[in-house]
Amino acid sequence: MALAILAMAEAAESPQAQLGLIEAAKAGDLAAFETLMRQHERSVLVTAYRLLGSLPDAQDVSQEVFLKLYRNLGKVDASGNLAGWLYRVTANACHDVRRRKRPATPMEFAEDLRAVGPDPQQVSTEAERRRVLEMSLRMLPEKERAALVLRDLEGLSTEEVARALGSSEATVRSQISKARVKVRGFVEGYFRSR
Amino acid sequence: MHCKDWEERLALHVGGDLPADESSAVERHLAVCSGCQVLWSGMKQSLELLQGAHAEPLPPASYTAVRGRVLAELAVGRRTWWRWAAALAALAALLLVWPERRVPPLPPVALAHPPRPPVYQPSHGRKGVAPGHKSKPAPRQPLLVRLVTDDPDIVIYWIAD
Numbered sequence: 001m002a003l004a005i006l007a008m009a010e011a012a013e014s015p016q017a018q019l020g021l022i023e024a025a026k027a028g029d030l031a032a033f034e035t036l037m038r039q040h041e042r043s044v045l046v047t048a049y050r051l052l053g054s055l056p057d058a059q060d061v062s063q064e065v066f067l068k069l070y071r072n073l074g075k076v077d078a079s080g081n082l083a084g085w086l087y088r089v090t091a092n093a094c095h096d097v098r099r100r101k102r103p104a105t106p107m108e109f110a111e112d113l114r115a116v117g118p119d120p121q122q123v124s125t126e127a128e129r130r131r132v133l134e135m136s137l138r139m140l141p142e143k144e145r146a147a148l149v150l151r152d153l154e155g156l157s158t159e160e161v162a163r164a165l166g167s168s169e170a171t172v173r174s175q176i177s178k179a180r181v182k183v184r185g186f187v188e189g190y191f192r193s194r
Numbered sequence: 195m196h197c198k199d200w201e202e203r204l205a206l207h208v209g210g211d212l213p214a215d216e217s218s219a220v221e222r223h224l225a226v227c228s229g230c231q232v233l234w235s236g237m238k239q240s241l242e243l244l245q246g247a248h249a250e251p252l253p254p255a256s257y258t259a260v261r262g263r264v265l266a267e268l269a270v271g272r273r274t275w276w277r278w279a280a281a282l283a284a285l286a287a288l289l290l291v292w293p294e295r296r297v298p299p300l301p302p303v304a305l306a307h308p309p310r311p312p313v314y315q316p317s318h319g320r321k322g323v324a325p326g327h328k329s330k331p332a333p334r335q336p337l338l339v340r341l342v343t344d345d346p347d348i349v350i351y352w353i354a355d
Binding site: 030033034037038041042045046049050055059062063066067070126129130132133136151152153158173174176177178180181183184186187188 | 201202203205206208209211233236237239240241243244245246247248250251252256257259260261263264265267268269
């Protein structure tokens, strides 16, 4: 049963099925558009969250991205790469938000540090990992952060990251390597100081 | 060559971002340099830690909220569109009913201002208005324009504030 559900989910995300959903959404089928949103909401919201460091801001960006998607279904349809389009629009929207309201409010992640599991040891480890992730990303310059989030956390290829960020692959590689070196320094410093 | 010179390549190697020939050069260096081994494993561990934390799901309610807001906004947009469509249809219907053939001379326009209501002025036992007291202006009445067509059955009223 679980396998069948998994297969159905995969079928729904195949390029043909996705194209069908885009066509239906273009014709005004809101249920089809909702299915499209469900397929891509994780990548959009989580990427925005990592780039902005604030869940409410990330939700605002996600809303903006999906409304933009609805208005541009024709263009997305022609490009044939919905995920790439969404990453690009999300990165641009986050850049706009950061330009409008900086600096990010510190420690607005307190709710994330709440207990999430029954094992206190596991809880503290998970909370700490989240904290390290958020603080590491926060100390990176915007472009390095974006490159690291898309390449190392979202798993895009260097070429896809370059396309999403509107830069060259060489630039992305340089940003990623700098970011990895800084993150290593931060993580080791964080645990050494404890 | 110092470890610092290998830093960038080590960082790219950790994420599998080096071409094969450069990657094997890094591996050869790693086999003989303990300083770079420490650097490399530190980068690998910190990256794995970040990836582990990133994989933790966000609360489902945060997705539901975004979806709800988007769908609500799209529904409002659609309602507005229908309202415009209905208004345009009504206008089109009005133009169809309009007796076009019998209208060549412009219809007479009659402006009518309804009479102002009397303004109440308290006397307080003496005549005139107390110093510093300003009488309130009478509330503005809407402007009523009555368009009379030459068809006695059709009269158009236009009311403006």
